Amino acid sequence: MAAPTPRSAESPRQISYRISHQTEYHYSEPVAACQNQIRMQPVDGGNLVCHDTLVRIDPDPNSWDEHSDYFGNLVTTFSIESIHTALRVVVESRVTVTKPVISDAEALIPWEQALREQTGWLNPHIEEHRYRSPRIVPSDSFAAYAGESFAPGRKIVEAALDLTRRINHDFRYDSTATTVDTTTEEAFGLRAGVCQDFAHVEIACLRSIGLAARYVSGYLRTEPPPGKERLVGADESHAWLEIYAGEELGWLGLDPTNACLVSTDHIPICVGRDYGDVSPMRGVVLGGGTNTLKVSVDVAPVEANSAPASTSGKDAGESSLGKP
Numbered sequence: 001m002a003a004p005t006p007r008s009a010e011s012p013r014q015i016s017y018r019i020s021h022q023t024e025y026h027y028s029e030p031v032a033a034c035q036n037q038i039r040m041q042p043v044d045g046g047n048l049v050c051h052d053t054l055v056r057i058d059p060d061p062n063s064w065d066e067h068s069d070y071f072g073n074l075v076t077t078f079s080i081e082s083i084h085t086a087l088r089v090v091v092e093s094r095v096t097v098t099k100p101v102i103s104d105a106e107a108l109i110p111w112e113q114a115l116r117e118q119t120g121w122l123n124p125h126i127e128e129h130r131y132r133s134p135r136i137v138p139s140d141s142f143a144a145y146a147g148e149s150f151a152p153g154r155k156i157v158e159a160a161l162d163l164t165r166r167i168n169h170d171f172r173y174d175s176t177a178t179t180v181d182t183t184t185e186e187a188f189g190l191r192a193g194v195c196q197d198f199a200h201v202e203i204a205c206l207r208s209i210g211l212a213a214r215y216v217s218g219y220l221r222t223e224p225p226p227g228k229e230r231l232v233g234a235d236e237s238h239a240w241l242e243i244y245a246g247e248e249l250g251w252l253g254l255d256p257t258n259a260c261l262v263s264t265d266h267i268p269i270c271v272g273r274d275y276g277d278v279s280p281m282r283g284v285v286l287g288g289g290t291n292t293l294k295v296s297v298d299v300a301p302v303e304a305n306s307a308p309a310s311t312s313g314k315d316a317g318e319s320s321l322g323k324p
Contacts, residue, residue: 029289036283
């Protein structure tokens with residue numbers, strides 16, 4: 001998960017990116033068969049347009065299926081039924097991200113109005129994000145923490161950003177403090193963790209006062225120190241959240257790891273109730289002994305009108321997804 005990264009004062013209106021996400025497993029013993037799901041392919045929606053996506057898998061899968069899950073995320077399921085000692089999955093995409101625009105009128109909406117506009121049977125896909133999920137359980141403790149930002153009548157954008165900044169200030173970014181299985185309550189008590197924990201805690205706070213909030217996984221463009229070249233493969237997966245801020249504004253992205261509103265440095269890939277809905281890769285193997293995992297992510301800005309990645313010549317281990 002990405003560590004805090006200093007953000008520029010003003011984001012450009014629109015940025016196009018080439019993204020490469022490479023996952024490699026090496027096994028101490030032969031694997032007889034495996035079945036996996038990946039959620040690494042961007043889809044059109046919100047402030048993102050996906051121009052093309054290419055998936056390569058080695059060894060070649062024996063079966064391959066693509067579908068959209070309940071939340072609209074693109075999922076590839078594949079199985080390998082031959083002996084292998086390593087597995088390599090590469091997902092390459094080209095996307096364009098547009099900076100969200102908040103009008104003066106939208107910025108003045110009180111948070112109680114946003115709460116009223118997200119309830120009821122007409123908004124089932126919004127209201128479901130107001131309640132507990134497997135990894136996030138609302139509580140009085142989370143509500144009390146959120147209440148310091150969401151005073152009566154306070155504007156939704158102002159209150160949400162204040163909560164985001166307070167979590168950033170009060171919590172320590174520490175990759176050794178938590179694991180992928182650390183509960184949200186434990187991370188809240190530790191006041192430490194990584195971006196997954198920061199996002200879970202803020203979602204728990206928002207849901208505890210009745211507001212809809214959902215988990216977002218994706219990528220964050222990192223900026224090298226002044227005078228240094230960017231390192232290829234040094235970018236990482238990142239996590240943030242979105243709050244439903246009313247009918248006019250819709251879903252508003254918040255990044256508590258970096259104390260900011262989401263903009264063109266953030267590239268969304270999947271949304272869900274919590275991390276359990278959007279983990280990039282999951283699966284089962286038969287055999288394999290112990291394994292080592294290596295993940296490399298590269299996020300490179302490109303010209304918006306540059307040529308798309310090739311999507312020709314696909315076979316069992318290569319598929320073009322998204323827009324042609």
